[in-house]
Amino acid sequence: MMNEKTNLTSSGATELQDLNTYDINNATIDLVIESCLKSGDFDCEQLPPKTLDQIGFKPWLESVEFDFSWEKSQLGEIISKLLFERQGTEVQVHVEDRVFDCHLTVLQFYTEYFKQFKCKDIIKISAPQVKAVGFEKVYEWMIDDKATPQREHIVELYMAAAYFNLPDLIKQLWCCFDSTTLFSECEAFKVYLEAVPYDVPILQNLMISRIQKFFLLAVTTEEFLQLEHQHVHQLLDSSNVCVNSEMEVYMSALRWLNHDWEQRKEHAVLIMGAVRFSLMPPWFTTSLKAKQSDYVQQELVDNPEILNMINLGLSYSVTIEFMDKNSPQTEQLAIQQAAQRQWIFDEMTSHHHQYECPNWLYLDFKLFNQFLLRIISEGSAYVNRLIFATSETRMSCCCNALNPKQEKERLTFTPITPLPSPSAGLMAMPNAPPPSSE
Template identity: 45%
Template sequence: MSTDEKDSSSLEKPPSSTEVKDKVELWKINKETKELIIKNYSGNGNSTWETLPECSLAEMGFAECSKDIKFRFEFGKENIIRKITNILQNKIGTDMVVHVGDQDFPCHWPVLYYYSEYFKKFEKVNDIFLSSDKVTPKGFQLVYEWMTDINAEIPWKNFVDLYMAVDFLKISELHELICCRLDNPKLLSGFEAFKFFLQTLPLNSALLQDLMLTRINKYFLLAVATEEYLNLEPKHVFNMLNQMNMCVNSEMEMFMSGVRWLLYDWPNRKQYAVTIMQAIRFNLMPAWYTTSLKSKHQNANFQELLDISEVQTMINLGMSFSVTHNFLDPISPLREPLQMQKPHDRQWVFNPKVSHHHRCECPKWRFLSIDVFNQYLQDIINAAIQYVPSLENVKPGQLMPCCQEALEKKSLNT
C-alpha cells in the first residue's frame, strides 16, 4: 500500500471517539478536499512561500498619541484614614515609651514630635521619663488622646492635669483651645476657679494658680467662707488678698478676710500677721474706719493683731492718705511728692440687703465688726448659689437711693 493510500485509508476511518450514540459520523470530507489536504501536508505541491516582511506598530499607523493622557485612580481614602486612626488610637506598632511616674505609655514618636515643642529637642529615642511633679499620668494620657483621637472628649474635672501637661510639653495648639474655654464663664465659674486653684497647690504651678485667682471674682467671699480657705498656706492667702480682681464692697471686707484666716489659729499664725496685712490696701479705706482700728477692741486676739507695730504703721499711713487725699486737689503738684497716687481699686460690688454696704450716713448702715462680718459669711453660706446673682457692680458715683437721701439730708443740716 502506497503512502497516499495509507493516508487516505486513515482519513476514511475517523477515530471511534468521534462517534456518538447511534454511530453517526460527526463530519465527512469529500474526495477533492482530502486530496488537497494530503497534497499540502506532504509538501509535494508547488509551494509559493514568501518571507513575511517586518512591520512596526508605527508603520501600521499605531503612532504614539501626542496628547498626554492622565488617569485618576479612585481608591478608598476614607478607608486609609480609618486604618491610620485605628493604628494611632489602639497604639499599634508604637515605637517608644513615655514613662510618667509609675505609669508607662507606649506612643508613636512622630505624633509627639509633631505636636510638642518639648519632644522636638530630642533625637529619636526609645524611652523618655517625665517627672510627675510637672506632668501627671492623667494629664499625659489626656494629651495623647487629644493628639490621636479627633473625637476625644476631655473631662472638665481633669482640667488641672491637662493644663499642666500642655504647659510643660509646650503644645501651643491645645493651649490656645484651653485659653478660649477659660474665657467662657459658663465653663469656668468663679467657684470652679477656686476649686481648680486648690488642686494646683500640690503641683507648685504659680502660673496656673495666678490664672485661677483672676477668675474667682464675685465668688471671693464665698471662697473665704469655706473651710478650705481657712486651711490655706500663708503665701496662698496673701496671693488671694493681693489679687485686684477680687470682688468686694470695700477694702474693709478684704481686711476682715485676712483677719478671719489669722484668728482661726492665732497662736500659730500670728507670726504671719505682718505678711498677710501687707496684702491689704489701707489707703483705700475711709479715714473713719482706719481711725476705729486705733481704738480698743474686746476681742483680745484682734487687739493683739492691731497692736503689732508694723500693722500700726500700715493703719497710720492709710489714715494719713485718706485724710490728705480728701483735701488735696486732684491736680495739685503735691500729690507726687506726698506719694498720693491712689492704688488700684478692687472690683467693687454691692447688695442693697447687706447693711454694711450702705453709706455710714444711711440709717440702714451697720459698722463692719468681726461679728457683723461673720454673720455676713453665714448669710453667704445660707444663700449658696444665690449669693453671686445678688451682687451688683458699682458704677462710678453710684449710690443706693436710701444712701443718696441720707447724704442730701446731711448736706442740708450742715
C-alpha cells in the first residue's frame, strides 16, 4: 500500500496533486503518469453521428391508448360557465336604458340578425317591440340550456324572439300559449292586455277566444275602461264571451263610452257595431228607441247610424218571433242571423228572470252597475258557479209564473222571453219604469 504526492507538470497538462493510490501496482501508476504527460495537440478521432433509427431504436408502430383523467364533458361545463358569467364578452348591446355584455358568437349562432356585426361593436337595438327585459330573457335562453319560459314578461320575450326570428324559442312559447291550463280566463285577459301595446293580432285573438265566463269580471276592471276603442270593439265582438243576454253586451259598451263620453263619442258607432241587436228581445230594443233620461243613451239613439242598427235588430227579432216556423223565409232569415254568444245562466241575476216572473227587473244602467258590484264582491266564485244555458234552463219561480201554453210553444231558449208585441212597450212589463216624457 502506497501513499504519496506526485507533482506532474507539462505544457497543456493539468496538475495532478494528491494522487492517493491504494493497492495499485507500480506498472499501472506509470501508465497513468505517462498518459497525463502526453502532448494534447494531437488530432482526436471524431465519433461519426448516427440517428436513433440507425443505432436500432425504431419507432413504436402500435397505437397506445391513454386514459385521460379529465372528461370532455367538463369542457362544456366550463364553456357554459364562461357564457353564463359573461366572461370574455366581445360586444355590448344597448336596449332602452340598459347595456348588456354579450358573446357575439352566441348571438350569431342563434340569429342571422347579429351576423352583420363584428367584435368590439356597440350594438344599439331601437325597435319599439324589443324591450330591455325582452332582450334579457332572450339572451338568458341562449346561454342557459336549462332556461324555460316564465309567465312574467312572457309577452316581451315573445316579441323579442319574433323580432330576432328565433323559431325554436317561438315554438316553445306557443306551446305555453296554447295551453288552456296555463292561460285560461283571467290569465288570458291579462296576456291580452299585455299584448295590446304591441299590436299582435294572432296572440290577441287567441287570448280573446279564452275570455268566456270571465268576460263580465273583465268589464268591471279599470283596465277595461282604459282600453282603446278598437280593442273594446274586438272584445265585445267576440262570440265566445259568456253573458246572460245580449243586453249585457250593450251595457258593457255603454259603460266604456260613458267613462269619458266627450272623448269617446266619436267611436260610438264602432263600439255599438259590436252589439248584436237582433239577439235582444224586441221589447228591450223597443225601449232603446224611447226617450232616454240618460243623456249619453239619448245621444246614442240620436245618431242615425246607431238608430239604424237598432231598427234592423228590432225588425229581425220581431220577424223571427212571429214568423210561421214552416215559412220558406225562415231558412233565409237564419242565414242572416248574427252569431250567438255563449249564453250562461246566473240564478242570482234579477234581469235574467222571465218577464212574467214577479222577481224580474228591467235592466237599466243603474241595475247593471249594481250587478257588476255583486260580481266584484264574488270574484272568482262568480265564474266558478256559472253554468251554460240550455233550452231547459230556467229558474223555478219563472217556471211557476209561465203560462202552460207559452211553455209548450217555447222551442228555443232566449235569455228573456219577449212580449207578445213590441208595440206593448215598457208599460206591459212588470216593475219596468215608463218611458221618459221629456
